[in-house]
Amino acid sequence: MTGSKLAGALGALLIAALVVVALSGDRLAGHRYDAQDAAHALEPPSRAHWLGTDALGRDQLARVAEGARVSLLVAVGATALALAIGLGYGLLAGWLGGRVDGAMMRVVDVVYALPDVLVIVLLIEVLQVTLAGVPDIARRVAALVVALGFVGWVGVARLVRALVLQAREETWVEAARALGLRDRRILLRHVLPNIAGPILVAAAFQIPAAILAESTLSFIGLGIQPPFSSWGTLASDGFEAMRSYPHLIIFPCLAILLALVGFHLLGETLRAVLDPRRRL
């Protein structure tokens, strides 16, 4: 288990580093993320600009840090949303069982049968319109959070339901019932803490999945939009110029890679500690 703990520590370190960069990006870079400097556009990494500059002469490190803020915010938000919906839905379906469960699972089937990309694209566009009047960046982030949360909750719901179904069969639940404890109390006080481990592990893996989804969406131009940036937007801009200015694509991609590696390592460790029965 030492290997796993080491990996966990490494993951935590990576994530902590990213959070630090995200929070102190402008100061760290010595430039604001939106400060334009036409005289120093498209420069390769240098001492003044550690990661170089983009077409408007903006500091790439500050841009990557800004991207980290947006990407992490979206990922955490989407995960929280998926967890909230999935947990409630799964608990209800698993606990009530029978026909209600059957009907609720059909809904899950339908959501599963919808193509993720399409649902996300549609939801983003619908939300763009519904939220008119909200500042642009808030609207984009909210749309992504809702869209990614919506495709994410079904997985959580299935997992929670399966765990609750399993727990219901356990003798201590029967015992609690026999003692005359109310359903809600059993569910929230006894069943939930008992199954919290695997759910936490699932949540830990939901975050990198959301980062991946967000960066892919932004890469194809559907996620975060300028003047704001996420890692995917930056990578997409970089792809357009990858022959001449490789630094524009390499660093955002590296940031994504490090973030995902960090969260995966952390997730693995959580799993080893919290959910020892299931290795994967």
Added chain:
Amino acid sequence: MQPVPRELRINLETEPPSLDWSLATDGISIIAIQQLMRGLTRLGRDLRAEPDLAERWSVSPDGRTYTFSLRPGVVWSDGVPLRAQHFVDGWLRLLAPETAAEYAYFLFPVKNARAFNAGEIHDPEAVGVRARDDATLEVELEAPLVYFPSLVNFMVTFPQRRDLIERHGERWTEPPNLVSLGPFVLEEWRHEYRLVMRANERYWAGRPALDRIVAYMIEEDSTALVLWEQGLLDLVKLPPLEIRRYETRPEYLRQPLLRGYYYGFDVREPPFDDARVRRAFALAIDRSVFPGLLRGGEQPSSSWIPPGMPHANASLGLGFDPERARALLREAGVDPAKLAPVRIVFNSDQTHKLVAEKVQALWREHLGVRVELENREWKVFLKELASDPPPVFRLGWGADFPDPDNFMNLFTSYSENNKTGWANPRYDALVERAARAPEPAERQRLYDEAQTILCEEDVPIVPLFVTASNFAVAKRLHGFVPRAMDQYFFDEVSAD
């Protein structure tokens, strides 16, 4: 991976939505159709209408009737000779309401064409186009239109084979159904992937030098560029940021386009209901920054008719003068510090983003106003422009035919494409008179006056720059000359 001799491999970027020249509307389809088909006239390198399928034409003294004499000996690729009736068939099909052709309005200058398209009259005989005999096409217009010969170089006016369209239905544009009379014929169409055209042995001007054109649909310019480097493509457009790397190489080619890029104001809402405010915002834009920013050969332009178009006048329009801009704001009683943030809305795209960010910075610096940027997905943006235009928006316009009317008509009070809400009867009258004026000097005067209203006095729009195309052309190609209307004539091209 050796290039096949006498084959040209190009990148169309996306699938042409249609090869039916009555229904196609977009630049991609035009590139393919231009190789397959020809029209009554074609544009020379100086953008003047030259004889093509029409050997010559004449206009009646009242300017309302054009008579085109067709070139003898032109045959379709299935051997059927071209007849004037094929034009009549094509034009009536374009105008028939059930065809639902988007570009039917191109022929609205023809007598009764608009009414026929709207379903108000049903008799095709009433439409002002007829075949006097097999070799003579006669067109009667609603009103004189001096640039009519330029109009009939456009694909929607090309002749059509009714017999084939009736036989094959909507699939007439699929190979081998598609019969054409241009330098190339369609050999294969793998949708969303590639078009293959081969030399037309029956082309009236003689078989072209190339044997085949393979036109791929590669959306990512970066991928296309790598394929070009690998020798798998002969001709690609360069992504803006890669241009500098290629600029000095012999394979590099730049062609300025007749395509204007502008910012429009919603003149119905404050603060832009005041022309002084609009002038102030226009004066605060330093256009000289755009070429360095976008690096695509953009040419700053303060007037609306793009340079290269007849009757353009680069001296018109408001230049960069921040002092005067601030004075105008004061005069209009606008305090920049108290002004609510100005919203610029544009559709999501790298270039539009860069321009908007630059304009934001310029207005902040020179006027002291706060500016918010918002971008929209394309369709949402268009809907918004139609229903509730934002205070400031970006749009572009590419020439459909090389006459200033195509640009100036845009901002008449009755144009569907005028999103600014601006209406000036004096401007409308000038543009209408100019479209009918046969004398070039007279037209110049009328357009100058109209442009002064548009770009200096009322300023519902701020022209920013005209765009250019940037190509990487394989060394083995010769004779590739793009046109300012983004037209390509690959029959002029040969390959080693």
Added chain:
Amino acid sequence: MIRYVAGRLLAFVPVLWVVATLTFALLRFLPGGPFDKEKTLPPEILRNLERRYALDGTLTEQYVDYLGRLARLDLGPSYKYVGRDVSDILADALPVSIELGLLALLIALAGGISLGLAAGARNGSALDRSIGVLTLLGVSAPSFVIGAGLILGVALGLDWLPAGLWEGPLYAILPALTLAALPLAYIAQLTRAQVVTVMDQDYVRTARAKGVSEGRVRRHHVLRNALLAVLTYFGPLLAMLLTGSFVVEKIYAIPGMGRFFVTAVTNRDYPLVLGVTLVYAALVLASNLLVDLLYAWLDPRIRISGDER
């Protein structure tokens, strides 16, 4: 068995109906229509277009009309691609996606299972660790990162393989690798975890102690359990790979179906959106059924009830 399969197939119909209805409703909620363009159309022309594509009725009429056509297995005409039916478009694009998807699936399964077996069998060794790092990178890299890397390195740098297009087997290698990277890494992790768990189980230890040959133990217990673990992931993976990936198709210029999930929406090509959605949904349902059947076949302890995971 046959009754079970027939029952499951029958249950597809209501799910597909709900999917179609949901998509229809969401689509119509979007502002902007298929005929909003940079150059605004005169109203009479817009009316002609709406009549031609039966968009002039009320929403309910259009919905009923669409369902009616759907019942006759007619997906309708595309708005963007003049004169082409949605079924024509899908008939061109789906086979390409399936070809590429199957290739990627093969690579992912073969590569993933063998890497997983190799790593799991030598738990804790240097080989296990290097495979661990590799698979960690694999599950962490978005496809556009891998794609950009391969195009820059293998196509531009080494000039070994073309950077795009779909002209033959050589052209399929880079996109298939890009598409396969993530599932390959994930399958390797799954397999490794299974192997490590199973090798530790009492019955395997017993079998070994009894002198059953190592190869036999592996074949009998380890491989089967590893496959069962991979199978749970197989359902969603199959549908995802076969319907194509927007990013991979876009950066490699491959004429597959994945692009339509995005472009059909941005073009407001309503029938095409509904068409690709229904194809995807049907594939998801079918692959779930397939997985359940494979389960029953691989693991006789599981009775078919369609309630697994």
